[in-house]
Amino acid sequence: MDARVLKDQHSDLVRNLDLTASDVDGFRQKGFIKLENFLTSDAIAKLTAIANQEVQGSDRSEFAKIAYDIGTKDNFLQDIYNSQEFRAIVRQLIGQPLIFTQGLGFGLAQGDTGFCWHTGVVSFSYINPADLGYTIWIPLTEINPQFQHGGMAYVPRNVLNGEYRFKL
Numbered sequence: 001m002d003a004r005v006l007k008d009q010h011s012d013l014v015r016n017l018d019l020t021a022s023d024v025d026g027f028r029q030k031g032f033i034k035l036e037n038f039l040t041s042d043a044i045a046k047l048t049a050i051a052n053q054e055v056q057g058s059d060r061s062e063f064a065k066i067a068y069d070i071g072t073k074d075n076f077l078q079d080i081y082n083s084q085e086f087r088a089i090v091r092q093l094i095g096q097p098l099i100f101t102q103g104l105g106f107g108l109a110q111g112d113t114g115f116c117w118h119t120g121v122v123s124f125s126y127i128n129p130a131d132l133g134y135t136i137w138i139p140l141t142e143i144n145p146q147f148q149h150g151g152m153a154y155v156p157r158n159v160l161n162g163e164y165r166f167k168l
Contacts, residue, residue, distance in 0.1 A: 011085055012040060012042055013039060013040055013043040013046075013079060013083055014038065014039060014040070014043065014086045015037055015038055015039070015040060016085045016088065017035060017037075017038060017085075017089060019092050019093070024092055024093060028093075029156070029157070029158050030156035030157055030158060031154070031156060031157030031158075031161075032156070033093065035089065039138065043080060044138075046076055047140055048140045050070060050076065051105045051107075054067050054073075055067040055107055058107075062112065062113065062114055063106050063107060063108060063112060063114060064107050064108055065105070066106050066107070067104070068102065068104055069102060069104075070103040070104065070105045071103040072103065077100065077103055078100070094132070096132075098132070098134065129163075137152050
């Protein structure tokens with residue numbers, strides 16, 4: 001990722017990133033990529049405000065707070081995923097346009113662990129199993145695994161591919 005260079009011009013929400021061929025190949029092999037500084041501080045602040053307003057207490061044991069379909073009351077998420085910068089990254093990584101289907105918000109309290117490892121069967125239940133589906137995880141607070149044991153853990157798709165859940 002060291003070869004990635006932030007360009008000077010960007011939208012107010014999404015920065016223009018240069019991905020290397022190695023970045024793209026790594027994403028296609030592993031199934032994930034970490035895009036540092038992709039969203040601007042203004043975008044993170046607005047997403048945080050949305051989450052604080054819309055993500056409420058939960059009766060689920062995995063999360064202190066949870067909400068589905070967040071960010072749909074205004075066009076803010078649309079402004080992000082319709083920006084030229086966002087589309088350019090999608091084009092580089094995936095090579096075809098995507099549609100946005102759902103915004104989810106989760107909040108953990110101290111001691112919470114979140115979901116155990118899963119393949120997103122429920123989140124992607126409205127598309128066919130062989131259809132492409134992607135998750136974009138945007139942490140709204142700094143993640144420090146040394147102290148929090150938090151963040152998102154991914155199993156590379158070249159190690160364990162979740163397609164086994166959908167094959168007959």
